[in-house]
Amino acid sequence: MSDYDYDLFVIGAGSGGVRAARVSAAHGAKVAVAEEYRVGGTCVIRGCVPKKLLVYGAHFAEDLQDARRFGWDVPDCTFNWPVLRDNVLADVDRLNGLYTQTLDNHGVEIIHERATIAGPHEVRLASGRTLTAKYILVAVGAWPMVPDCEGAEYGITSNEVFHLETMPRRVVIAGGGYIANEFAGIFHEFGAHVTIVNRSDTILRGYDEQIRDRLLQISMMKGIDFRFNAPFEKVVKKDDGSLTVHMKGCDPIDCDVLLFATGRKPKTEGLGLENAAVELDGQGAIKVDDYSQSTCPSIYAVGDVTNRVQLTPVAIREGQAFADTVFDNNPHTVDYNCIPSAVFSHPPMAGVGMTEAEARNTLGSIKVYTSDFRAMKNVLAGRNERGLYKMICNAETGKVVGLHMIGPDAPEILQAAAIAVKAGLTKQAFDDTVALHPSMAEELVLMR
CATH class of the missing domain: 3.50.50.60 (FAD/NAD(P)-binding domain)
Structure with a gap:
């Protein structure tokens, strides 16, 4: 019999916490998760997922205008915010249910209360109940910052x-x-x-x-x-x-x-980390090593609360690595090099690797290739918006060290191209690839 109530107690059921809990349970650990709000965390409940649905909704404003140039008799349309808002929130409810179901299917106990740390192996619930665990994982994420001004x-x-x-x-x-x-x-x-x-x-x-x-x-x-x-x-x-x-x-x-x-800051205030001598950095983030272990050996942290890289896929990777390291005897870390990112603006941006300024400061001698073009759809629609693709290469080796773009579907295109940058391919490898025509993505292999 274990000396503790649980092998692992996770505080926070966001993307990182859910992945760590599910995988740890699959490895045979007895796991509980405490979540004071809803299962799914910032990304699913109040972040990237509902925001992307709003982005999709917003795109129809221009698409409906452009459709007329493509022969569609589109009447003047009005936008009904409550319809989109309620449909988006309903989808958040659906995802909350799926995340909850995933934890249930893996035998993870969900405790719908706020939990704080009472000691190296001890957590205290809002109800006053105290529970023990061999390991504690903090995955409470970050919280929006508000300027300190009147009003x-x-x-x-x-x-x-x-x-x-x-x-x-x-x-x-x-x-x-x-x-x-x-x-x-x-x-x-x-x-x-x-x-x-x-x-x-x-x-x-x-x-x-x-x-x-x-x-x-x-x-x-x-x-x-x-x-x-x-x-x-x-x-x-x-x-x-x-x-x-x-x-x-x-x-x-x-x-x-x-x-x-x-901006967003790690949500560590009032978490009781001082009760286990868990150290924070100057921004209030939990200090961790490469294996996500804090200054208290029994307490780990993943995701935005560590302020390493505030991206959902990174938190998921960190949760997976934690579970495999601690409960599957398979120690490994997350590779933070060449992480792609996107801004779902209008039009969207996406990038991976070094920017031009970073490459010049790091490598000195670089070659930069660009393609400044108007997408075929924008031409026929009469929209003067231009896309821009940019490839940054090591001048000596030809290796592509950065790829950045703005234009329609840039994030969708960059995800595949990021594999090439991560793999260390050269500009010649892009040049040797036959273009897929007509497409915007073909600009990646036509830059000279």
Whole structure:
């Protein structure tokens, strides 16, 4: 008989926690998961899945316009936000049920309570009950950050945006990252006037400069406004319920919804980590080694709470590696090199490997190939939006070290191309591949 109630106790039933719990149970461990809200975590409940469904919905605005150029007699259409909102939330319910079913099928006990750490092998539930486990895995994710300014409580975050009662006419979005630019495109296509307010002068920091500049250019051409170097001073709520946003260095902006998309921080506050001497870094993330083990040997952490790479597929890989290492005697780590990423803006961006600036700083001698083109569909539709593909190579070896693109279906195209970059293929390998014509993806093998 074990000295503990469980072999593994997981705090948080998001993507990383669910994968770790399911695989650990499949390896024979007795596993419990505590989740204070819903099974599925940020990605499924309030993140990438419902957001992507909104992106799909938003695309119809332009598709319906373009259809007329392709011979379709499309009448003037109106958008019904409650219909899309309720359908998206219903799909979230469906996924919540599937994730719950997956854990049940693997014999994982689900405890619908908040759990905190009471000791190296001990967790305390909100009901006051205390349970013990040989290992504890923290997978509570991250939480949206809100600026510290007067009236900030009148804004919303990505947690609440999916539940809006009505579609606002005027939206101010604070931030310059992927969440800000994705929701800017969504709200704009739904008919709102959108203003992005950023405290710096750069959007999408970390992405290739030429690609993000193209998105800025297209976004402004569509009618999205930008205010740079404009930190928040205060937010005032008026009698009619609308807001006035005051910023340093520019005129106030009136809006109906203020969305804070100013980053996410690990959700470690109040978790009781000090009770097990678990150390945090300067951003409040749990410090872990390559095997996701914290400074307390019995406590591990995966996903956004470690602040390594805040991406759902990475959390899943970390959860899998943890379970295999601890419960299958198969130690292995996650390879964080060449992780592809995407921004589901309008149009979307995607990239893998080094940006041009990173490659110049790291390798010195590089060759950059680009293809700047207008997609065939946009030509016939009379839409002047141009795509841009960019390949960055080591000048000495010809190895492709970075691939970045913006244009229709860029994330779908990049996923396959990322395999080539990860495998270390050369520009010659792309040149030797026959083009698939006519397609946008053929530009990858035609760059000279």
